[in-house]
Amino acid sequence: MPRAALKPLWSGSHIQSMSLYSAHSQAPGLRPPPRSLAHSLRDAHRRSELVHVQQPVRDKQETVVKNQVEKKRAVNTQSQQTEKTARRFSPDTFPLRTNQKEAPHSHIFTSVAAEMAMTPKVPEVRDIMRIERIGAHSHIRGLGLDDALEPRQVSQGMVGQLASRRAAGVILEMIKDGHIAGRAVLIAGQPGTGKTAIAMGIAQSLGPDTPFTALAGSEIFSLEMSKTESLSQSFRKAIGVRIKEETEIIEGEVVEIQIDRPATGTGAKVGKLTLKTTEMETIYDLGNKMIDSLSKEKVQAGDVITIDKATGKISKLGRSFTRARDYDAMGAQTQFVQCPEGELQKRKEVVHTVSLHEIDVINSRTQGFLALFSGDTGEIKSEVREQINAKVCEWREEGKAEIIPGVLFIDEVHMLDMECFSFLNRALESDLSPVLIMATNRGITRIRGTNYQSPHGIPIDLLDRLLIIATSPYTEKETKQILKIRCEEEDVELSDEAHSVLTRIGMETSLRYAIQLITTAGLVCRKRKGTEVQVEDIKRVYSLFLDEARSSQYMKEYQDSFLFNETQTPTMDTS
Amino acid sequence: MSVQSWTQSLQASRKTALIQDGKRKIHFLFSDGKEMAEEYDLKTDELIVRKWRNESTLGAQGPWQVEVGEPAASPVASSDDVIKENNSNPVFMRTDTKSSFQWRIRNLPYPKDVFSVFVEPSEKCIIIKTSNKKYYKKFSVPDMERSELPFDCSALSFTHANNTLIVSYKKPKEILTLEQELLKELKKLKGTGDGNADCKTQ
Numbered sequence: 185m186p187r188a189a190l191k192p193l194w195s196g197s198h199i200q201s202m203s204l205y206s207a208h209s210q211a212p213g214l215r216p217p218p219r220s221l222a223h224s225l226r227d228a229h230r231r232s233e234l235v236h237v238q239q240p241v242r243d244k245q246e247t248v249v250k251n252q253v254e255k256k257r258a259v260n261t262q263s264q265q266t267e268k269t270a271r272r273f274s275p276d277t278f279p280l281r282t283n284q285k286e287a288p289h290s291h292i293f294t295s296v297a298a299e300m301a302m303t304p305k306v307p308e309v310r311d312i313m314r315i316e317r318i319g320a321h322s323h324i325r326g327l328g329l330d331d332a333l334e335p336r337q338v339s340q341g342m343v344g345q346l347a348s349r350r351a352a353g354v355i356l357e358m359i360k361d362g363h364i365a366g367r368a369v370l371i372a373g374q375p376g377t378g379k380t381a382i383a384m385g386i387a388q389s390l391g392p393d394t395p396f397t398a399l400a401g402s403e404i405f406s407l408e409m410s411k412t413e414s415l416s417q418s419f420r421k422a423i424g425v426r427i428k429e430e431t432e433i434i435e436g437e438v439v440e441i442q443i444d445r446p447a448t449g450t451g452a453k454v455g456k457l458t459l460k461t462t463e464m465e466t467i468y469d470l471g472n473k474m475i476d477s478l479s480k481e482k483v484q485a486g487d488v489i490t491i492d493k494a495t496g497k498i499s500k501l502g503r504s505f506t507r508a509r510d511y512d513a514m515g516a517q518t519q520f521v522q523c524p525e526g527e528l529q530k531r532k533e534v535v536h537t538v539s540l541h542e543i544d545v546i547n548s549r550t551q552g553f554l555a556l557f558s559g560d561t562g563e564i565k566s567e568v569r570e571q572i573n574a575k576v577c578e579w580r581e582e583g584k585a586e587i588i589p590g591v592l593f594i595d596e597v598h599m600l601d602m603e604c605f606s607f608l609n610r611a612l613e614s615d616l617s618p619v620l621i622m623a624t625n626r627g628i629t630r631i632r633g634t635n636y637q638s639p640h641g642i643p644i645d646l647l648d649r650l651l652i653i654a655t656s657p658y659t660e661k662e663t664k665q666i667l668k669i670r671c672e673e674e675d676v677e678l679s680d681e682a683h684s685v686l687t688r689i690g691m692e693t694s695l696r697y698a699i700q701l702i703t704t705a706g707l708v709c710r711k712r713k714g715t716e717v718q719v720e721d722i723k724r725v726y727s728l729f730l731d732e733a734r735s736s737q738y739m740k741e742y743q744d745s746f747l748f749n750e751t752q753t754p755t756m757d758t759s
Numbered sequence: 760m761s762v763q764s765w766t767q768s769l770q771a772s773r774k775t776a777l778i779q780d781g782k783r784k785i786h787f788l789f790s791d792g793k794e795m796a797e798e799y800d801l802k803t804d805e806l807i808v809r810k811w812r813n814e815s816t817l818g819a820q821g822p823w824q825v826e827v828g829e830p831a832a833s834p835v836a837s838s839d840d841v842i843k844e845n846n847s848n849p850v851f852m853r854t855d856t857k858s859s860f861q862w863r864i865r866n867l868p869y870p871k872d873v874f875s876v877f878v879e880p881s882e883k884c885i886i887i888k889t890s891n892k893k894y895y896k897k898f899s900v901p902d903m904e905r906s907e908l909p910f911d912c913s914a915l916s917f918t919h920a921n922n923t924l925i926v927s928y929k930k931p932k933e934i935l936t937l938e939q940e941l942l943k944e945l946k947k948l949k950g951t952g953d954g955n956a957d958c959k960t961q
Binding site for chain 1: 815816817818842843850892893895896
């Protein structure tokens with residue numbers, strides 16, 4: 185394929201998805217030479233599909249063709265048609281199109297490569313939708329428990345830690361029940377034993393409807409807001425209220441999407457969307473956000489969609505029945521629906537979940553609800569909060585609303601100071617309080633803001649209110665399993681020997697260090713054009729990057745040649 | 760709500776009047792938290808604007824909903840707007856005359872025989888339909904709803920000229936008397952000529 189040579193594809197797991205796009209975006213400045221009928225017949229289906237699916241993410245002037253019902257008739261007049269539709273729908277873009285012809289299949293012809301080099305390279309517009317980033321805990325999909333809350337050895341990305349996972353499962357049931365307010369749980373354990381993973385597992389099993397607020401202990405220290413205000417905002421973010429609200433939605437069948445992108449690849453995109461019902465048709469102007477979400481949802485002509493006018497949320501209802509015979513290549517899960525009737529814009533009652541904090545912000549008149557978007561909410565008066573609490577309780581009694589207590593997760597909880605701890609003591613007693621989960625990796629240490637030593641750096645009176653879940657270090661077998669899961673997540677293939685070596689590294693240094701080596705070793709492997717990471721690759725990255733122990737060792741040996749070596753601080757100061 | 764109860768709630772509402780730019784502007788605050796603003800021409804006493812503002816369920820202040828008059832143009836057309844109608848689309852607005860409710864729909868470049876306008880008594884609304892399936896509108900008459908008056912098919916008429924469809928509905932005599940009384944009341948309100956006066960109802 186010449187296309188591979190034409191374009192420096194960026195490496196990694198995205199190659200597969202990228203090549204689809206590149207087939208399209210690679211041929212500016214060309215029009216397809218006349219083709220044989222057989223040729224175009226073969227291509228027709230592929231092309232029509234590509235045009236409609238990939239259209240919104242291409243990086244040039246483009247028009248999604250008003251989708252013809254009689255696709256077959258259009259087969260051997262492809263190029264004519266493109267011109268025709270361009271003239272019909274965007275007269276102003278036509279002159280541009282004459283010198284930048286779209287040639288979706290020109291990579292078939294070998295002469296393309298030569299001409300390609302002449303045309304100026306248009307910078308690739310990368311859309312957010314294609315970048316899937318891998319986080320430290322993105323392999324975790326739940327707690328890995330069965331129906332009887334018995335933990336499976338390996339499940340949903342979780343490995344080992346059976347007792348703590350079981351305990352977390354019990355907590356999870358308590359949260360789902362929603363009756364008990366203000367329970368607090370502490371997950372304590374050495375670094376790298378899966379404390380945050382368990383919290384993430386709880387969050388994942390709760391599903392998107394239950395509020396889960398995560399913050400690190402040091403986040404609440406800000407000059408703009410007092411510590412307690414910040415904590416109470418987090419508390420209220422973790423309580424959801426399900427309530428019915430009327431919103432304006434647009435519901436219709438997509439007739440046409442037209443997106444014009446500046447040829448330079450940067451700058452504002454201009455988009456138009458034509459929707460219809462059985463009775464009417466309307467053209468909408470699209471903002472940038474809308475264009476992005478349309479391409480993310482892969483909306484194409486013939487889809488029946490609803491758009492929430494206020495938030496711009498798009499949901500696809502299915503494909504219109506009139507398009508049922510358009511394509512023969514269609515996913516089995518494609519649903520066919522009737523074209524909507526009547527007016528395009530309707531008022532509908534939708535149930536949605538807002539947090540108590542959002543209601544607070546809306547009702548604190550000093551800022552107005554716009555503050556939600558700017559993020560600058562300031563402090564909220566306690567009177568406002570009391571009013572909201574009363575109102576919410578009233579709604580609940582009237583059956584208008586439902587309270588969903590969620591979870592507040594505070595990582596590195598030893599970073600909180602004495603004032604926060606005493607605030608927590610009080611806040612946990614409120615009946616509108618979420619389940620609080622804290623995590624710490626400290627042993628007996630000084631409570632921040634005091635000179636007292638206490639287990640986990642938490643005052644004894646608060647500890648007394650907590651259920652404590654302990655995590656224990658992973659065994660070798662578990663470490664091996666975790667590394668395997670991470671390899672799958674990071675899309676790196678590991679040979680058996682390399683896997684054992686990496687496991688040993690994980691046991692001797694730390695699990696985190698071993699996980700760090702996966703992608704780096706994968707890169708080294710790819711540089712030598714290998715497909716599977718071998719022991720040599722691991723050795724190489726092991727020699728390139730020091731782990732914590734070797735680094736300390738190195739420091740001790742060469743301390744004298746470092747700067748400021750004569751100043752010695754006895755302990756780290758955290759207050 | 761019958762004619763009487765609507766009159767009562769109007770009387771019970773807190774009102775602020777202001778005379779500015781040749782218009783008599785009145786702001787009503789009803790007991791349920793709803794706000795209504797009206798603007799009358801000083802010379803002809805015609806209603807130019809009537810708009811409403813409600814509080815949303817969560818307590819946020821909603822935008823003004825225009826019932827009569829030209830919809831307020833957004834101050835700056837930002838590109839961040841999620842989605843909005845293209846300006847080539849039909850524009851629907853209500854502009855009343857003294858004797859009838861009137862709706863004007865601009866940007867409708869189709870011949871008159873395409874349109875059909877009729878009353879749907881069961882849903883208490885008027886429907887505009889096009890045979891070419893380009894435009895469809897179902898709208899109620901809030902004045903009639905507030906006074907709980909029945910619709911009369913013969914009061915409805917429509918014309919089409921200059922790409923504009925004009926639909927008229929003759930005001931029933933209950934509405935006419937109500938409006939006259941209301942105007943008389945409003946004229947009694949002391950209006951300040953100064954725009955900076957405090958609005959007591961807000």
